[in-house]
Amino acid sequence: GEDLIKVKDLKVHFPTGGGTRRAPEVVHAVDGVSMAIAPGETLALVGESGCGKSTIARALIRLLQPTAGTIIFAGQDITRVAERALRPIRAEMQMVFQDPASSLSPRMRVETILSEPMRLAKWNRDDIHRRVRELLEFVGLNETAVARYPHEFSGGQKQRIAIARALALSPKLIICDEPVSALDVSVQAQVINLLKDIQKQFGVSYLFVSHDLGVVRNVAHRVAVMYLGKKVEEAPRANLYERPMHPYTQALLSAVPRPRVHNRVKRVVLKGDLPSPVSPPAGCRFHTRCPLAADVCRQTEPPLREIESRHSVACHFAGQSIAG
């Protein structure tokens, strides 16, 4: 079927303020990323902090203006749509952030927080009243929550409130930026299950941004791995976890704790730090840290190629193991 959102060759560059007037310094936060999400599907976007995944999330919802590329949402090109025309689009595309404590206003009661999207959309009072109670029920909170303030809730409950607010106008896409990273491990699974239940019930799509392949395993249909502003691998979940083909994906996966019997992959610790996105390394951007790096990697950038059906990799030695 039709993709709900289709992103083509997206670039987001920021001036650092440094450099010279003729050659200003630019951060290549996102450097030519394409992706698509079908209705009812979850695409996870994974990588270390600084890889550009949160920048993509913000560019899709147009909190940031893309430098180049196109974003087609529900058949409409929204790349350069003016701020005013964005309102109806934003109703269909919502965001849930990492830290619910800072995304929920501390001075507002839950009733007000949850009513806001409907008030802005000019719903009548009775409908808003009914919808707020319905939303609380969807996310597993008691109706008495309406009279309370965010600080009276646990982290997991606060994230449920943020999810309820995102659901208010029945969006088609919810962009979740590290939605469980601030939560205790025991609570993470509950919030993930809630997101999955919501998807089953309402057919929403998710872009699920995370640094943690362990978290993503339980929620994604497909996984895209990013490194320094580029997508280096993308595959259906099972393929990615069973046969990771990019050395970076293999290294990330080797760090995910697993039950001992399954833990056949020896942990590979990457050397060095993430290079600066102001002047990314020539050739393959991963070559400064890759255990398999050869001369060709330093000279020629590997294109993203489809190696198997729906499994794309950007590596000259795709499929070779870093475990030796």
Ligand code: SF4
């Ligand atoms: Fe490593 Fe070379 Fe593949 Fe880059 S192209 S990931 S440096 S083997």
Ligand code: MG
């Ligand atoms: Mg981030």
